[in-house]
Amino acid sequence: MGTIFFELALTFYFAASLLSFVGIIRKKQDFDRVILILSLCGFIFHLIYFFFRYFKTGQVPIFSMHEANSFFAWCILLVTFLIYFSSKVEIINFNIILTFSFMFISAFFPRNVPILKAELKNIWIGIHALLAVFGIALFSLAFVFSILYLVQERAIKIKKLGGPVSIIPSLEILDKLNYRLIWWGFPIYTLALIVGFVKYFSLLGFLWDPKEIWSFLTWLVYLSIFYLRVKSDWRKKKAAYLTIFAFLLLIVGFFGINLLTESFHKPL
Amino acid sequence: MNLIVVGLNHKTAPVEIRERLAFNNKELIREGLRYLLNRCGVHEALIFSTCNRVEVYSYKSISSCSLTYMEEEENHLENSIKKFLSDFHKMEIEDFEKYLYIYRDREAVEHLFKVSASLDSMVIGEPQITGQVKEAFEIALSEKATSLIFNHLMNRALFTAKRVRKETRIGENPVSVSYAAVGLIKKVFDDLSTKSVLLLGAGEMAELAIRNLIGSGVKDIYVTNRTYERAEELAKLFKGKATSFEKLKESLIQVDIVLCSTAAPNYVIEEKVLREVMSLRKYKPIFLIDISVPRNIDPNCNNIDNVYLYNIDDLQDVVDSNMLERKKEAEKALQIVNEETDKFFQWLNSLSTVPVIVSIRNKAEQIRQEEFEKFRVKFKNLSPEILNSVEYLTYSIINKIMHEPTVALKNNCEMKETLILAARRLFGLENEEE
Incomplete structure (x- = not known):
């Protein structure tokens, strides 16, 4: 099933991550160009893999653990490129490692095409899942940058700036990125929920799916971050804390609910 | 080979001595270089003078093989440079001798590389010194005080500085x-x-x-x-x-x-x-x-x-913590200096006579064999006697052609190194090694 493209992407990501790792250890950014090119190659093969799978099976490749993890990895890289090309912030070093990790996880799950229940064989359900994963990818990067923000902030306050802390970007950049990721992530996530809710309602009626309720709670927290960020000047440290809290909530919903309850949101 | 550096710096000498021995402007340096070349009998020279150091690098090619003679010659060179400093700055040798450091050959090259990579500076890793080294080299170049050896040496010194800056984090954390x-x-x-x-x-x-x-x-x-x-x-x-x-x-x-x-x-x-x-x-x-x-x-x-x-x-x-970090990086840089010193001496060795003659002869022999092989394949039907005489003919042509260059190279003359370098280029030996 075009697995060769998956392997190719994985290989390119691996090479890029290795170089990034060396760069972070040596606190040098000699290979940034090479890393960028390698990840771009992996990114393209990865995209071909999605299309291949989509046209082969006729369903959006997002329903199995293998597919979801691999799409998540791709989203993180996509956002990294967008940030890089729009604001020249070089975060590819951290993010390519993140991308590779999720690709690696994805490689361990069976790659067969998931057999969907009849009611899920709907393009809108696929779009709902794609949007949701993309939104979560944006949120998880916001989470990472919030942690980096707090680490850097504390380092400056207590005046201990040596070691690995020295390669973290400035507070201003981290805050700006955080803001932008929420700015894009929130509407996309909202859209995902709306599409999901509308389709779900029309297909199945109202079922009180636990994941749905949890997602709505999480959405409320992100709504408050979004509101506080856009409307008032409420930012920096508090925003970072709230972003971390919201993401933890999201993760609990994503994995915890799957493990504890019987939900049809469970990946196949 | 006789490369020597006589100098003093902020670690060995107090400022009162440094300022008296300093060459404060380009004209003084030029004058000093002329003095060295004309009166001390050195073949190549370079004077490096900043507020923290005064160093005189000189090279004199010694062609004799007698060891005792070489030692004598080395001491003579050292003394004549001390005398130069003393005459030029009107100071008694005894007044500054105890502050001097003297390095020869490998140590001298290593020292120069360290200086130019800013490993010997008061503020380790400060970038100005490399520019100052470059400037000193340019002055010496314009005064025609440098030639084959020093031109290569100085280029390697600047290259080493570049490598250190690129491959270590020596200049990255501010220390003011x-x-x-x-x-x-x-x-x-x-x-x-x-x-x-x-x-x-x-x-x-x-x-x-x-x-x-x-x-x-x-x-x-x-x-x-x-x-x-x-x-x-x-x-x-x-x-x-x-x-x-x-x-x-x-x-x-x-x-x-x-x-x-x-x-x-x-x-x-x-x-x-x-x-x-x-x-x-x-x-x-x-x-x-x-x-x-x-x-x-x-x-x-x-x-x-x-x-x-x-x-x-x-x-x-x-x-303070940045300074500490720089010192750690300086250790890594020393390794680079070592590597580059090795490379410089490899180059220097390639300038000695025997290996050049051997490689030229090998190359000629290789060409002869290849061409003779082609000939033999082409004229399969020739009798063994004729083939033997043709092969003998190729031998003698090669030997006759090689005779003059070999004699010239073996001859110890003053431009020996130049001749060797020329031979390497003429016979295309440089590209092969790279």
Whole structure:
């Protein structure tokens, strides 16, 4: 099933991550160009893999653990490129490692095409899942940058700036990125929920799916971050804390609910 | 081979001696070089003089193989350079001899590489020295004091410096207080061109810091002082705006960076005031640098959210830890120096006679065999006797052609190295090795 493209992407990501790792250890950014090119190659093969799978099976490749993890990895890289090309912030070093990790996880799950229940064989359900994963990818990067923000902030306050802390970007950049990721992530996530809710309602009626309720709670927290960020000047440290809290909530919903309850949101 | 450096630096000699032996301008260096070449009998020379060091590098090619003669010659060279320093600067040798260091051959090359890579500097990793080495080389070059050996040597020294800068982090962390301040500010703010700075009071260090900030892009500058005239004066100097001291609170609400250096005996910015200011500026981050002694900003201000306060001791700590980091990097750099020294001596060895003759002969022999092989394949039907005589013919042609160059190379003349280098190029031996 075009697995060769998956392997190719994985290989390119691996090479890029290795170089990034060396760069972070040596606190040098000699290979940034090479890393960028390698990840771009992996990114393209990865995209071909999605299309291949989509046209082969006729369903959006997002329903199995293998597919979801691999799409998540791709989203993180996509956002990294967008940030890089729009604001020249070089975060590819951290993010390519993140991308590779999720690709690696994805490689361990069976790659067969998931057999969907009849009611899920709907393009809108696929779009709902794609949007949701993309939104979560944006949120998880916001989470990472919030942690980096707090680490850097504390380092400056207590005046201990040596070691690995020295390669973290400035507070201003981290805050700006955080803001932008929420700015894009929130509407996309909202859209995902709306599409999901509308389709779900029309297909199945109202079922009180636990994941749905949890997602709505999480959405409320992100709504408050979004509101506080856009409307008032409420930012920096508090925003970072709230972003971390919201993401933890999201993760609990994503994995915890799957493990504890019987939900049809469970990946196949 | 007889390469020697006679010199002294900030570690070995006090400033009174250094300044007396220094070559303060280009003309003096030129004169010194001429003296060395004409009166000390050296073949190549270079004089390197900065405020921290004076070094005389010289090279004299010694063609004899007798060891005792070489030792004599070396001592003679060393003494004639000491005498040169003494004559040139009108000082008795005894007065400066004990401050000198003398390195020969490998040690001399290593020393030069270390100096040019800024590993021997007072502030390790400071970048100016490489430029100064380059300048010294250019002067020597224009005076025709350098030739084959030194031209290569100096190029390798500059290359080593470049490698060290690229492959280690030796120059990355600032080691002066004013640069360290800018480095810290950049941990908080990204684009300094959109930020404003308030200079509170004045002082040498504050001025240095503000110049560095301007160099990093800060455009919006406010100056305040207890006497308004002084503020205006300074504002003019930095193309900033003077604001009155009474309106300090209003200024604090506006700016992003504060450089404080007044002579006040008490706190000029108190915690209570700054708390009000912060709530008025909606907790937009502010970076305060207090370089005054006694301190002018209440240290408790650092506890306020989004306030980052560094005083002179904090900055000194940053500088100290950066210095430590540089020393660690210098160890890595020494390895590079070692590698490059090895490479230089490999090059130097390639200039000796025997290997060149061997490689030229090998190359000729290889060509002969290949061509003869082609001939044999083409004329399969020839009898063995004829083939033998043809092969003999190829031998003798090669030998006859090789005879003159071999004799010339074996002959110990003054331009030996030049000749060897020429031979390597003429017979295409250089490309093969690379």
